[in-house]
Amino acid sequence: xxxxxxxxxxxxxxxxxxxxxxxxxxxxxxxxxxxxxxxxxxxxxxxxxxxxxxxxxxxxxxxxxxxxxxxxxxxxxxxxxxxxxxxxxxxxxxxxxxxxxxxxxxxxxxxxxxxxxxxxxxxxxxxxxxxxxxxxxxxxxxxxxxxxxxxxxxxxxxxxxxxxxxxxxxxxxxxxxxxxxxxxxxxxxxxxxxxxxxxxxxxxxxxxxxxxxxxxxxxxxxxxxxxxxxxxxxxxxxxxxxxxxxxxxxxxxxxxxxxxxxxxxxxxxxxxxxxxxxxxxxxxxxxxxxxxxxxxxxxxxxxxxxxxxxxxxxxxxxxxxxxxxxxxxxxxxxxxxxxxxxxxxxxxxxxxxxxxxxxxxxxxxxxxxxxxxxxxxxxxxxxxxxxxxxxxxxxxxxxx
Amino acid sequence: xxxxxxxxxxxxxxxxxxxxxxxxxxxxxxxxxxxxxxxxxxxxxxxxxxxxxxxxxxxxxxxxxxxxx
Numbered sequence: 001x002x003x004x005x006x007x008x009x010x011x012x013x014x015x016x017x018x019x020x021x022x023x024x025x026x027x028x029x030x031x032x033x034x035x036x037x038x039x040x041x042x043x044x045x046x047x048x049x050x051x052x053x054x055x056x057x058x059x060x061x062x063x064x065x066x067x068x069x070x071x072x073x074x075x076x077x078x079x080x081x082x083x084x085x086x087x088x089x090x091x092x093x094x095x096x097x098x099x100x101x102x103x104x105x106x107x108x109x110x111x112x113x114x115x116x117x118x119x120x121x122x123x124x125x126x127x128x129x130x131x132x133x134x135x136x137x138x139x140x141x142x143x144x145x146x147x148x149x150x151x152x153x154x155x156x157x158x159x160x161x162x163x164x165x166x167x168x169x170x171x172x173x174x175x176x177x178x179x180x181x182x183x184x185x186x187x188x189x190x191x192x193x194x195x196x197x198x199x200x201x202x203x204x205x206x207x208x209x210x211x212x213x214x215x216x217x218x219x220x221x222x223x224x225x226x227x228x229x230x231x232x233x234x235x236x237x238x239x240x241x242x243x244x245x246x247x248x249x250x251x252x253x254x255x256x257x258x259x260x261x262x263x264x265x266x267x268x269x270x271x272x273x274x275x276x277x278x279x280x281x282x283x284x285x286x287x288x289x290x291x292x293x294x295x296x297x298x299x300x301x302x303x304x305x306x307x308x309x310x311x312x313x314x315x316x317x318x319x320x321x322x323x324x325x326x327x328x329x330x331x332x333x334x335x336x337x338x339x340x341x342x343x344x345x346x347x348x349x350x351x352x353x354x355x356x357x358x359x360x361x362x363x364x365x366x367x368x369x370x371x372x373x374x375x376x377x378x379x380x381x382x383x384x385x386x387x388x389x390x391x392x393x394x395x396x397x398x399x400x
Numbered sequence: 401x402x403x404x405x406x407x408x409x410x411x412x413x414x415x416x417x418x419x420x421x422x423x424x425x426x427x428x429x430x431x432x433x434x435x436x437x438x439x440x441x442x443x444x445x446x447x448x449x450x451x452x453x454x455x456x457x458x459x460x461x462x463x464x465x466x467x468x469x
Contacts, residue, residue: 107450115444126468128444134436136468 005030010395013373017392021385026373027392032206032366037395038316042071045295045394047164049253050171052297052310053077054160055324056085057192058103063120066103070162071313075151076100077160078109080120087153087162088122093145109148122148158190158326159297159308169250176252177241178291184284185301188277190326193333196341197325199349203356205363207296207313208391210321213359214290214298214309215387217258218380224354235262239291240386254390256383257291263302265347267340274304274340277328294390304328307348317363323352419445419454426461436467443468 005013005028013028030037053070059079066077067090076090076099090099092111099111099118108125109118117125124147130138152163154171161171168174179186192198203210213219217236220227239257246252264286267274276284284303292298298309305327312320325345327333332341365371376385402421409417419442426438443458445451462468 106448108447110444110448117444117447125447126440126443128440129437131467134433134440134465134467136440136462137466142469 004034004036014392014396017373018389018396021376021378021382024376024385024388026376027208027388028373029366029369029371031391031395032208032363033316035316038313040395041313043165044397045391046071046313048168048394048397049295050154050161050163050168050174050293051295052159052293052308053087053162054310055158055192055308055322056155056160057158057324059085061105063107064103064105065100065109065120067098067100073164074098075162076109076148078120078122085153085155085160086121087151087160088148089151091149092116093124093148094127099148118148122150157185157299157306157308158192158324159299159310161297169246169252173246173250174253175255175293176246177244178255178293181239181241181291182289182301184280185277185306188328189330190306191328191330191333192324192326193337193341196338197327197345199323199345201321201323201352201356203319203321203359204317205319205359206316206366207311207319208387209359209362210311210319210355211292211294211296211298211387212384213355213362214292215256215258215383216381217260218377219358223358224351226350230265231260231262236260238383239289240383242386243390253294254386255291255293256386257289258383259287259289262286263288267343267347272340274327274332274337274344275329276303292387294387305344309352321352323348415445415449416451419443419449419451419458423454423458426458432465436462436465439465440467 016025017027053075054068054077058066059077062079062081062083064079068075068077074090076088078086078088080086092099092113094111094114094116097111097113099109115128119125124145126136127138127141128136130136130141152166154161156171172179217233221233237259239259241255243251243254280303288300288302290300296311300307305325307323307325310322312322314320325348406418406421409421422438422442422445426435426442429435429438439458439461442454443462446455446458459468
């Protein structure tokens with residue numbers, strides 16, 4: 001039974017979430033079950049933040065386009081002639097026809113209805129016959145329509161982020177804390193080696209449970225016993241940072257996750273290792289970190305590869321995880337590294353698949369009407385609570 | 401321009417050929433309206449095919465006729 005709270009009760013429940021971890025409760029059941037709550041999240045959580053929607057590697061060269069849907073919105077990813085990734089609404093400015101139906105390289109973005117044509121920067125190139133047969137000049141259009149509707153976008157660690165409502169601080173400001181923490185990784189070129197380095201997982205769970213599970217290491221020895229051989233619970237540490245006021249009116253986002261001091265899995269029998277990123281501090285020889293960039297991107301960094309998971313919310317109880325692995329050096333794409341790449345991808349897939357049982361199990365648990373959101377074990381669950389606080393605060397915020 | 405050749409080019413998604421056929425017709429047409437009509441189609445198909453030379457020719461013709469900025 002989906003539990004709908006009155007606005008007063010919802011406010012009270014969310015206020016309990018943002019309290020100190022010692023006394024806070026988790027988000028109420030409604031946050032995981034209700035279609036109305038999910039609709040409100042679209043606006044208050046996703047549109048108001050920098051949300052992950054895809055990967056820059058899917059636009060391998062200039063003039064590539066890829067249509068996607070995100071939270072029901074038809075979007076168009078494009079790489080312009082200069083190589084910059086752009087994101088537009090995938091809709092013609094004329095009659096609202098969807099513009100692009102298949103991914104690929106195309107010289108122009110032409111509407112299949114009346115052939116209004118746009119370049120990959122979104123600029124209108126021609127509105128055929130708009131001024132009458134053979135006349136492509138229409139003063140009304142020249143005044144009011146110059147091109148596609150562009151959405152603010154930013155590429156970070158291979159992920160394309162958008163800010164749908166256009167009101168969030170610049171990406172670099174919104175994520176200043178993580179950019180500072182991972183400054184050694186932020187601008188490194190990444191190598192994606194193709195389909196052997198990506199996979200998707202469909203989950204019968206609310207998107208937030210995938211984020212929550214990712215934030216903490218408490219579950220590792222129970223859910224991921226294979227990690228115990230090289231990365232035990234006591235080798236892990238919390239990553240937690242609250243949002244900070246950068247200047248009046250501009251606050252960075254919180255982020256959370258966990259790290260390990262002993263990441264060093266053996267992927268080859270002969271002891272060979274993937275080559276590392278250039279210029280890393282020696283601490284990264286054994287250290288690895290995993291943080292959730294709220295709302296829906298999960299990132300992991302190691303000295304020799306990174307990965308990104310974009311969680312696509314499909315509804316209150318369904319999500320899809322899009323997982324892509326990136327390597328530090330281009331020559332890892334060569335055939336001699338294939339076996340190690342396969343083993344690495346298989347290892348990560350196994351880890352993430354092991355999480356499915358628990359995130360789907362927590363989803364099922366949210367149907368227990370007597371469940372109150374749950375309590376946090378402060379020593380172990382504090383990063384998860386940071387996410388709860390963030391998500392509750394977004395929902396409590398008054399519409400601007 | 402043969403209708404048959406044009407329809408075959410369009411059915412095959414051969415925008416380069418469609419652009420060329422429309423451009424030839426535009427340049428062979430005697431009236432401004434007919435020239436502009438065909439040049440408009442040549443321009444659009446040239447954009448799709450990445451045929452810069454025809455795009456330029458069609459654009460120049462349309463601008464001379466006052467049909468494109």
